[in-house]
Amino acid sequence: MLSTLLLIGFIIGIIIYLVTYVYGKGIPNVKRSLSVLCGGIILLLVSILLIGGFEGIPFGIVSIGVISMAIIFFIVGKSSFWKKTLCLIVLLYAVVFSAYTYFDKVNYWVVDKGNVESQGLLTHLHNIEGNPTIRGYKIFNILEGSKGIFLTLGEQMRGNTIELLDVENSNGRTEIKIRTNYNNSLEKNPFIVIGLDKIESEILITDTDGTVYKEISD
Known part of the structure; x- marks a missing residue:
């Protein structure tokens, strides 16, 4: 996520720099670089003053990418060769990164949840219903050769439901992000089953409130 946001910032910086050519080819490199710097600073201020909090962090990271490009243009912008090389490297990296992603x-x-039995998960469902203190996740093989992650919140979260936000495989780790919402659910032990076509050796499941769920030991 961090590298993606920085890359976006780099590309925005390049775009701002190129846009300055619309207003004249004779504009000095310093002014072009300052335009990029101003764009990055404006984006940074927006992330802090207008958005703020956790939601503003991604915009702040993007602004760092824009400001970084401004600094680089200050240094190498006088050389047409290095400007073209720099832009080419960033754009090629963006293409390769996008393809890899x-x-x-x-x-x-x-x-x-109506298909839990057909997926061979009924035994574990009975276990968590019979023992609501069970909290965490367990990995199962489900139909069609896929993996299933059976996550339970425990009885302390009774009345909540689970919303799956995102799943990513990165650097040998499967990261799962969820959000829990209290809505008077009747489940004694709230649960969700997530199917995946591939899974990494390390698993990290986090809630938006910062809770980390661990694997259930047999």
């Missing part, structure tokens, strides 16, 4: 993307879905 696309082919490495994990397919995931939420298993319908």
Whole structure:
């Protein structure tokens, strides 16, 4: 996520620099670089003053990428060769990174709770219902050769439901992000089953409130 946001910032910086050519080819490199710097600072101020909090962090990271490009243009912008080389490197990296992300993307879905029995998960469902103190996740083989992650919140979260936000495979780790919402659910031990076409050796499941769920030991 961090590298993606920085890359976006780099590309925005390049775009701002190129746009300055619309207003004249004779504009000095310093002014072009200052335009990029101003764009990055404006984006940074927006992330802090207008958005703020956790939601503003991604915009702040993008602004760092824009400001970094401004600094680089200050240094190498006088050389036409290095300007073209720099832009080419960033754009090629963006293409390669996008292709890698696309082919490495994990397919995931939420298993319908009515299909838990057909997926061979009925025994574990009975276990968590019989012992609501069980909290965490367990990995199962489900139909069609896929993996299923059975996550339970424990009885202390009774009345909540689970919303799956995102699943990513990165650097040998499967990261799953969820959000819990209290809505008077009747489940004694709230649960969700997440299907994945591929899974890494390390798993990290986090809630938006910062809770980290660990694997259930047999």
